[in-house]
Amino acid sequence: MTTQVAEANTPINPVEPFLRMDRMPHIWCPGCGIGTTVNCFARALTSSGYDLDKVAIVSGIGCTGRVAGYLNLDSFHTTHGRAIPFATGLKLANPELKVVVYSGDGDLIAIGGNHLIHAARRNIDITVVCVNNMLYGMTGGQVGPATPNTAIASTAPYGAFEQPFNLPFLADSCGAVYVARWTSYHVRQMTRAMREAMAKPGFSFIEIVAPCPTLYQRRNRLGDGLDAMKYYKQRSTRKDGASTRDVDIDFQGDIVVGKFIDRERPTFLQAMNHRFTERLGSRYTPYPTGLED
Numbered sequence: 174m175t176t177q178v179a180e181a182n183t184p185i186n187p188v189e190p191f192l193r194m195d196r197m198p199h200i201w202c203p204g205c206g207i208g209t210t211v212n213c214f215a216r217a218l219t220s221s222g223y224d225l226d227k228v229a230i231v232s233g234i235g236c237t238g239r240v241a242g243y244l245n246l247d248s249f250h251t252t253h254g255r256a257i258p259f260a261t262g263l264k265l266a267n268p269e270l271k272v273v274v275y276s277g278d279g280d281l282i283a284i285g286g287n288h289l290i291h292a293a294r295r296n297i298d299i300t301v302v303c304v305n306n307m308l309y310g311m312t313g314g315q316v317g318p319a320t321p322n323t324a325i326a327s328t329a330p331y332g333a334f335e336q337p338f339n340l341p342f343l344a345d346s347c348g349a350v351y352v353a354r355w356t357s358y359h360v361r362q363m364t365r366a367m368r369e370a371m372a373k374p375g376f377s378f379i380e381i382v383a384p385c386p387t388l389y390q391r392r393n394r395l396g397d398g399l400d401a402m403k404y405y406k407q408r409s410t411r412k413d414g415a416s417t418r419d420v421d422i423d424f425q426g427d428i429v430v431g432k433f434i435d436r437e438r439p440t441f442l443q444a445m446n447h448r449f450t451e452r453l454g455s456r457y458t459p460y461p462t463g464l465e466d
Contacts, residue, residue, distance in 0.1 A: 188215035191225075193245050200239060204390075204398020206357030206383025207237050207304055211244070213360050214275070214302070217367035228271045231260040233285060236311045236385075237277035237304040254284030257292045260299050268298075268442060268463030271371060278305040278319040279312075282338055286318065293347035296375045298440045298463065302367065303340060303378065306385035314388030321424035325392050342417035344378035345434050351377035352417060352434035357384065358405035359430060366432065374464050375440050382428060395425070440464070 192215065201207050218225070225246060232241035234253035241248035251259045256274045264272045274281070281289055281303050292299065307324065309315040314327040319340060323332040341352045351373040355363040363381060370377035384390055384401030395401065405428065412420075413431040420429040439447065442462040449457045 187219055188212055191215035191218055191245050193243055196243055199243055201236065202385075202387045204384060204386035204401070205236070206306070206381070206398065206401070207240065209357045209360060210302070210304055210363065210381050210383060211240055213364040214273075214367055215244075217364045217371070221368055221371060223271055223371075227269055228273070229260075229263055231256045231263065231272065231274050232276045233280035234311070235277040235280045235309070236306070237275065238280055238311075240275045254280055254286075254288070256280065257285055257288040257299070257301065261288075261292055261297050264297060264299055264463075265442070268461050270463070272299045273371065274299055274301045276303065277310065278303055278307065278340070279309040279317045282318045282340065282343070283309075290343070290347045293344055293349045293376045293378070295441045296348055296350065296438050296444070298374055298376070298442070300367075300370045300373075300377045301344075301379070302370075302381065304381050304383050305340060306383050306389060307337075308385065308389055310385045310388055314385075314392060319422075321422055321426075323424045324389070327388070327392070337422070339417065339421045340380045341378070341420050341433050344376075344380075345417040348376065348438065349378045349434060350375035350436050350438050351432075353378075353432040354380040354382065354420065354428075354430050356382040356405040356409055356428060356430060358402050358409070362411075362430070369432075369435075373435070374443075375438055382422070393424075 230241045230244050230248040232238040233256040241250045256276050260272045260274045305319050307320050308317045316326040316329045316333050318338045320333045344352045351370050353366045384398045386398040409428045409430050411431045412429050417433050446459040
């Protein structure tokens with residue numbers, strides 16, 4: 174009886190149904206921000222109303238790439254840099270699916286950068302969540318395309334000197350219809366952004382700045398994950414609608430966060446149907462887009 178009462182009074186974590194609990198504990202380092210983003214994503218799903226049998230998660234290689242293996246959804250762990258083309262094929266083959274790409278800056282912006290710019294250009298109806306820890310975390314802390322200038326990395330012992338990508342500007346300039354940036358400190362805003370991005374027809378992009386305490390924080394003498402949270406809290410400024418040209422991240426500088434882009438544009442399948450109907454008329458049967466009423 175005592176055991177039954179104890180079990181009845183044990184609180185249920187609302188995110189557990191969305192996780193593969195048999196694979197816990199996860200591999201992420203103490204203080205890493207990736208787990209926080211997963212918690213937010215699960216909470217976004219709880220209020221989304223989606224049929225979870227029609228939600229698919231795709232990731233590539235890297236620390237964030239392990240997310241797909243921990244989510245209790247149809248998930249696909251693809252090769253390095255190829256999450257977006259895999260997700261594109263998944264969406265076009267089954268437009269009813271809600272397809273989310275969830276990976277890191279090294280996977281999505283470096284080796285996968287070409288796929289990102291063309292998926293945004295085509296306005297493929299997928300959501301991309303990019304966890305930016307500003308380097309290659311899983312392979313040793315090397316400089317990546319989002320490493321801030323002067324930050325120290327394993328391949329830049331005297332400080333990075335290459336100009337990093339401004340990720341929101343990159344996505345915006347390539348045609349994304351929804352672009353936002355938050356840090357792993359902004360859990361409520363991040364959850365809301367994930368919910369909005371998944372509901373937005375077209376290519377949506379969310380950058381989440383998250384600490385890598387093992388390789389980035391320690392190598393740059395910035396403390397641990399908690400110190401990173403204090404930094405995000407103190408140096409983040411919310412500017413919804415800000416020009417993405419002006420939201421670069423400097424080493425330990427201010428971080429502009431918010432929802433920058435929310436616009437309308439025909440998705441890839443909508444544009445295809447429009448053009449073929451325009452040219453072929455009734456001879457063309459429109460391809461399902463997944464957005465039909």
